[in-house]
Amino acid sequence: MTDDALFEVPGRPAAQARPGGGSLADADHIAAPLAVRMRPRTLDELVGQKQLLAQGAPLRRLIEGDQPMSLLLWGPPGSGKTTIAAIVSRQTNREFVELSAVTAGVKDVRAVIDGARKALTRNVETVLFVDEVHRFSKAQQDALLPGVENRWVTLVAATTENPFFSVISPLLSRSLLLRLEVLTDDDVRDVVHRALEDERGLGNQVRLDQDAEDHLIRMSGGDARRALTYLEAGAGATLSNGSTTVDLKTLETAVDQAAVRYDRDGDQHYDVASAFIKTIRGSDVDAALHYLARMVEAGEDPRFIARRLVILASEDIGMADPTALGVAVAAHQACQFVGFPEAAINLAHAVIHLSLAPKSNAVVKAIGAALTDVRAGKIGAIPAHLRDAHYGGAKKLGHGADYAYSQADPRGVVAQQYAPDSVAGQRYYEPTQRGAEKAFAERLDRIRRILAGEE
Secondary structure (H helix, E strand, C coil), rough: CCCCCCCCCCCCCCCCCCCCCCCCCCCCCCCCHHHCCCCCHHHHCCCCCHHCCCCCCCHHHCCCCCCCCCCEEECCCCCCCHHHHHHHHHHHEEEEEEECCCCHHHHHHHHHHHHHHHHHHCCCCEEEEEEHHHHHHHHHHHHHHHHHHCCCCCCEEEECHHHHHHHHHHHHHHHHECCCCCCCHHHHHHHHHHHHHHHCCCCCCECCCCCHHHHHHHHHHHHHHHHHHHHHHHHHHHHHCCCCCEHHHHHHHCCCCCCCCCCCHHHHHHHHHHHHHHHCCCCCHHHHHHHHHHHHHHCCCHHHHHHHHHHHHHHHHHHHHHHHHHHHHHHHHHHHHCCCCCHHHHHHHHHHHHCCCCCCHHHHHHHHHHHHHHHHHCCCCCCCHHHCCCCCCHHHHHHCCCCCCCCCCCCCCCCCCCHHHHHCCCCCCCCCCCCHHHHHHHHHHHHHHCCCCCE
């Protein structure tokens, strides 16, 4: 089969050559990886991403309604971005052209756009798939704009990085952004079972022990492609040993990763996660790194670990070290950008910082006390001087009258009531004397005296 015929389907023109190559090129040959052979062919075969598959959703309109619109697919590795592009290539009545941002240049982009314009004169529309669009330079992304803006092409671009940082604004504003979520364990298990049974996959040549299956799911970390790659390795090792059952030992050997005693759905998962957080709270950095290593080796999703650190940064550190939340959020973003194994370093960075930071739960107590009062009905009327005075008739109601502008005072604070009468004088935030919070406590004491007119 030639490149030009790769994506032919009966009743539509042959696809153009893909000058930049890419992840879908030459994917149908007999030696293709299991993950490629098992790529879903229709939306109904797509696993996960239910938010994108509802009736009337943009993805269905593009594929089933054959409506032109440019899409940016943003999601973690193995979540289905390339799969969606493959479905578009099979199910829409358009020519399909693929470019890889790794190999294609501005010249390739312009050639595709020019070809698409010529195809329109024959009433043939073109879908352009760009894999890893975040790797395109600004000039390369600029070259896509005329084709997208004039709808000479329907762009389907995939990225693992936040497009608000990696894709130029004009291209972002002309495309519909679809966020793909990480696959759940059940989603990945579905994919694995299908690959074991389907004739395109392993065709029931092997079976998977429950322990081996659980280990495979843990290692995949929500990445379907990784799960199928490991499954293929385990199946190959099993068949070469003259067996038909992929057991835990064979799988461990095939993928060179031992199974740590850590059940992500059982007691071990919650016990290790609990010990991890309590150890950081207790400032034992060495023990915290031990629990982090256990989770990493067990194949825990790095984003789960990072989310726990983000919560801890406010819950157990708060204003005692105001930089802690920023470090935790940065670690979470880094996990999304790089993934394992490098993300383990980013997580360790955050764990060390949070373990050594001074601790305070004053933030938790503050919002907890405020929520308790609100839920108890202590709402009260907003003081008239704080109400919006920018519409007709507001002044007649006394809105904004006697409001004191704090920036006009050299101290930046003026004596004035801000809270409703029902909670006036209530103190929610009570800082500790630990870390940076000690300085905030001194400043807060003076602010409260000024607000009360005591100085």
